[in-house]
């Protein structure tokens with residue numbers, strides 16, 4: 344009975360930590376007076392994946408990079424009611440909405456999902472890439488918009 348509390352906390356703690364780390368990193372990119380290397384070293388244990396994502400210029404991140412750095416924080420575990428990565432059963436009714444509608448949902452935010460899935464510096468095209476990558480893991484066959492080199 345009373346041991347329900349720690350379990351619930353553990354379920355929400357991981358995405359929360361990842362989001363805070365992502366938010367910190369997003370802030371770092373904009374503030375030139377903060378030493379990014381020192382910050383990266385300090386938060387490295389919780390934010391290794393996010394560090395990799397922010398070193399790539401905004402606009403040119405692939406769906407896979409974005410999903411691993413940002414979207415997976417909720418979708419990999421199904422936290423806060425997110426349809427689970429790769430779970431065709433949970434994604435089926437969502438995929439029926441179509442690629443455009445799903446992308447619009449993520450850009451605007453839906454339910455417990457914040458706008459752009461919490462990746463506030465993602466471009467619309469990057470969101471579309473992440474949606475394609477995530478949906479394809481659950482059986483969709485969307486074409487991920489290519490990254491211009």
Ligand code: HEC
Nearest residue numbers: 414417423424425437445448453454455456459460473474
């Ligand atoms: C904070 C947790 C969280 C993060 C981070 C997150 N999502 Fe979600 N996502 C959710 C939840 C919860 C839902 C279900 C929303 C609902 O239907 O109420 C959802 C739903 C979706 C849907 C279905 C939308 C629809 O119209 O049914 C897509 C597509 C999606 N997420 C993609 C993404 C992508 C791409 C990212 C990363 C850029 C992302 N999510 C990041 C929590 C999250």
